[in-house]
Amino acid sequence: MAQCGNARAGIADTSVHGSFVTPAFMPVGTRASVRGIDSPRLKECGAQIVLVNTYHLMLRPGATNILNLGSIHRFMGWDGPILSDSGGFQVFSLKSLRSISEEGVHFRSHLDGSKQFLSPEKAVALQETYGVDIAMVLDECPPSGVSKEEMVSSIERTHRWALRCHKARTQEEKTSLFGITQGGRFLDLRTESAERLKEIPFDGYAIGGVSVGEPKEVMYQVLSMHPQELPKERVRYLMGVGTPRDIVEGVRCGIDMFDCVMPTRAGRFGRAFVLGDEPYLNIRNARFASDMEALDPTCSCVTCSTYGRAYLHHLFKAGEMLGPTLLSLHNISYYQRLVKELREDIVSGCFEQRYLSEDRRWKNTKNNDVS
Amino acid sequence: MAQCGNARAGIADTSVHGSFVTPAFMPVGTRASVRGIDSPRLKECGAQIVLVNTYHLMLRPGATNILNLGSIHRFMGWDGPILSDSGGFQVFSLKSLRSISEEGVHFRSHLDGSKQFLSPEKAVALQETYGVDIAMVLDECPPSGVSKEEMVSSIERTHRWALRCHKARTQEEKTSLFGITQGGRFLDLRTESAERLKEIPFDGYAIGGVSVGEPKEVMYQVLSMHPQELPKERVRYLMGVGTPRDIVEGVRCGIDMFDCVMPTRAGRFGRAFVLGDEPYLNIRNARFASDMEALDPTCSCVTCSTYGRAYLHHLFKAGEMLGPTLLSLHNISYYQRLVKELREDIVSGCFEQRYLSEDRRWKNTKNNDVS
Numbered sequence: 001m002a003q004c005g006n007a008r009a010g011i012a013d014t015s016v017h018g019s020f021v022t023p024a025f026m027p028v029g030t031r032a033s034v035r036g037i038d039s040p041r042l043k044e045c046g047a048q049i050v051l052v053n054t055y056h057l058m059l060r061p062g063a064t065n066i067l068n069l070g071s072i073h074r075f076m077g078w079d080g081p082i083l084s085d086s087g088g089f090q091v092f093s094l095k096s097l098r099s100i101s102e103e104g105v106h107f108r109s110h111l112d113g114s115k116q117f118l119s120p121e122k123a124v125a126l127q128e129t130y131g132v133d134i135a136m137v138l139d140e141c142p143p144s145g146v147s148k149e150e151m152v153s154s155i156e157r158t159h160r161w162a163l164r165c166h167k168a169r170t171q172e173e174k175t176s177l178f179g180i181t182q183g184g185r186f187l188d189l190r191t192e193s194a195e196r197l198k199e200i201p202f203d204g205y206a207i208g209g210v211s212v213g214e215p216k217e218v219m220y221q222v223l224s225m226h227p228q229e230l231p232k233e234r235v236r237y238l239m240g241v242g243t244p245r246d247i248v249e250g251v252r253c254g255i256d257m258f259d260c261v262m263p264t265r266a267g268r269f270g271r272a273f274v275l276g277d278e279p280y281l282n283i284r285n286a287r288f289a290s291d292m293e294a295l296d297p298t299c300s301c302v303t304c305s306t307y308g309r310a311y312l313h314h315l316f317k318a319g320e321m322l323g324p325t326l327l328s329l330h331n332i333s334y335y336q337r338l339v340k341e342l343r344e345d346i347v348s349g350c351f352e353q354r355y356l357s358e359d360r361r362w363k364n365t366k367n368n369d370v371s
Numbered sequence: 372m373a374q375c376g377n378a379r380a381g382i383a384d385t386s387v388h389g390s391f392v393t394p395a396f397m398p399v400g401t402r403a404s405v406r407g408i409d410s411p412r413l414k415e416c417g418a419q420i421v422l423v424n425t426y427h428l429m430l431r432p433g434a435t436n437i438l439n440l441g442s443i444h445r446f447m448g449w450d451g452p453i454l455s456d457s458g459g460f461q462v463f464s465l466k467s468l469r470s471i472s473e474e475g476v477h478f479r480s481h482l483d484g485s486k487q488f489l490s491p492e493k494a495v496a497l498q499e500t501y502g503v504d505i506a507m508v509l510d511e512c513p514p515s516g517v518s519k520e521e522m523v524s525s526i527e528r529t530h531r532w533a534l535r536c537h538k539a540r541t542q543e544e545k546t547s548l549f550g551i552t553q554g555g556r557f558l559d560l561r562t563e564s565a566e567r568l569k570e571i572p573f574d575g576y577a578i579g580g581v582s583v584g585e586p587k588e589v590m591y592q593v594l595s596m597h598p599q600e601l602p603k604e605r606v607r608y609l610m611g612v613g614t615p616r617d618i619v620e621g622v623r624c625g626i627d628m629f630d631c632v633m634p635t636r637a638g639r640f641g642r643a644f645v646l647g648d649e650p651y652l653n654i655r656n657a658r659f660a661s662d663m664e665a666l667d668p669t670c671s672c673v674t675c676s677t678y679g680r681a682y683l684h685h686l687f688k689a690g691e692m693l694g695p696t697l698l699s700l701h702n703i704s705y706y707q708r709l710v711k712e713l714r715e716d717i718v719s720g721c722f723e724q725r726y727l728s729e730d731r732r733w734k735n736t737k738n739n740d741v742s
Binding site: 031032033034035036037038039040060061065068069070074075076077289290292302303306307308310311314315317318320321322324325326 | 402403404406407408409410411431432436439440441445446447448660661663673674677678679681682685686688689691692693695696697
């Protein structure tokens with residue numbers, strides 16, 4: 001583990017599927033597929049670990065099916081580490097389709113309306129059945145804007161559920177379990193959440209509820225103090241974040257892991273992250289129609305080493321499905337390269353200095369916001 | 372050049388972008404993109420030469436744009452041979468939007484309604500501007516079901532236009548030009564068309580109008596005699612064909628080149644070509660939900676070497692964009708392997724024997740039709 005200011009560079013081990021270096025960015029494969037990118041290409045992009053979603057997979061293809069097929073790794077053709085989100089965020093987003101009790105959450109499938117149930121114990125069992133390397137506790141995810149009173153009772157449930165999740169484990173040797181702090185914009189509740197979670201010996205600690213509609217300032221406030229409240233010797237994971245700028249800020253504040261749909265979602269909409277003065281290029285813009293340069297001439301991804309911007313512009317104008325795939329592929333490569341370079345800067349001890357120097361690499365990530 | 376019965380195996384040279392072996396199947400990249408497949412992957416599938424469409428490219432991105440960008444090869448990141456269809460078929464399909472005269476075809480763009488004009492001279496100029504390796508003459512493509520009288524006057528125009536195309540060339544050293552026979556279901560008109568076309572020293576000869584709505588029997592009748600009417604020492608290209616079975620039949624009758632949207636279109640609809648008793652698998656079928664076998668266990672494409680059927684089934688059920696891409700990729704590999712094996716059988720002299728023996732390789736291609 002190297003450290004530069006609060007920024008950390010380490011190695012996280014999984015029991016069965018090897019290790020990954022941190023800071024790490026996880027591409028999101030909600031339904032066991034990172035949109036448009038096959039597993040060999042995902043690896044070529046530099047991705048080390050992929051995120052899947054417990055809620056989506058329990059509905060389709062179903063945990064029993066995944067078990068019968070071997071494991072989620074075999075199912076999705078990915079032999080590296082896999083982390084599953086517990087599905088709490090998705091279930092709580094269902095609103096009218098769910099009812100919450102201390103026991104767990106009853107809800108109806110968004111696919112066929114069938115009755116479903118998710119509890120701390122069930123969430124752990126599902127994730128162990130999938131065979132993921134890192135499971136997440138089931139937490140309550142209150143919407144942004146709840147009162148402090150509501151947030152207090154919400155984090156209390158989250159903590160009780162965290163303990164139940166930890167007790168429910170049956171595959172400790174294979175599947176790590178991460179706790180999740182909540183508390184929204186209330187910094188004292190965040191502190192309390194961290195204190196309570198630390199009492200449970202999780203393998204890692206995640207910060208939840210910062211990308212659920214709260215203003216960006218809330219996240220930066222939380223980042224400014226909260227990561228340091230989590231155990232130094234454990235991995236810290238900032239859930240659902242973020243823009244390249246957010247990644248840099250998160251790393252600076254001591255975060256080790258990130259996940260976000262941004263590189264793939266932006267790619268599908270024709271936005272390509274690049275080095276330079278702009279935070280991203282909108283490839284649909286007419287000025288790219290005759291631009292033969294690569295998206296990012298310093299990038300070695302398949303997209304940049306094969307095609308110029310004019311072609312990518314053409315694909316989006318023509319509605320060709322290859323366009324979203326190629327831009328997603330580039331954007332994931334961009335994120336992987338970003339965390340790789342941040343790591344190198346931490347290891348070589350120049351992270352803080354480069355962060356302050358506004359050098360070309362991070363210029364656009366610091367001055368702009370693409371969310 | 373090896374021959375086995377009427378089946379031929381050869382090598383076709385292009386002036387600038389190397390050679391390809393025949394029989395060859397060209398994946399279709401109408402708008403300079405084989406749907407969902409990037410160029411490096413297309414090469415991995417075994418594709419040697421790709422087809423693009425003059426009509427679509429003249430409207431978007433436009434010939435001048437392609438010229439300014441270097442060439443169609445550079446534009447689409449493909450350094451192997453490229454053949455362009457002349458756009459006659461597309462223009463004649465516009466029906467209400469076009470008016471035909473001896474000079475050429477006036478039509479309106481299907482994109483923006485703008486007035487456009489295509490003539491034999493313009494078609495050749497466009498294709499030379501793109502920088503393709505093989506250009507096709509502009510032919511008149513009568514719809515299926517026209518009377519013999521109408522067909523006679525149509526092929527006469529096609530022949531006059533073919534001559535004008537040949538005269539219009541300015542880049543003979545770089546761009547080959549193929550003639551196209553027409554005549555529909557009238558075998559004597561096909562014969563006449565071949566006779567007339569042979570008077571013009573084209574670099575290759577194509578058979579047009581067999582995949583435009585005529586019953587399959589018409590194609591098989593045309594195949595039974597017409598390829599032998601074309602010059603032995605020139606490449607023979609059956610346009611827009613076809614199913615795996617059609618490819619086998621075409622090769623048996625002396626065809627060297629094919630193009631068809633079938634592998635990609637079928638792939639997008641969840642159909643995978645495989646060896647065995649079935650002509651294709653519909654991956655959406657429930658029986659594949661728990662099938663971990665590769666689509667085709669004998670196939671070495673990225674799809675088959677990475678994923679099982681259960682995962683591909685899941686992708687289609689979940690509406691993930693990766694599904695169509697992976698099946699298209701497999702299907703193109705299947706077609707490439709088919710023509711490669713046909714070639715090997717021709718070279719080793721066992722083509723006719725294997726064709727008659729109904730061995731496993733071709734079983735499904737001979738007994739079934741997937742069109």
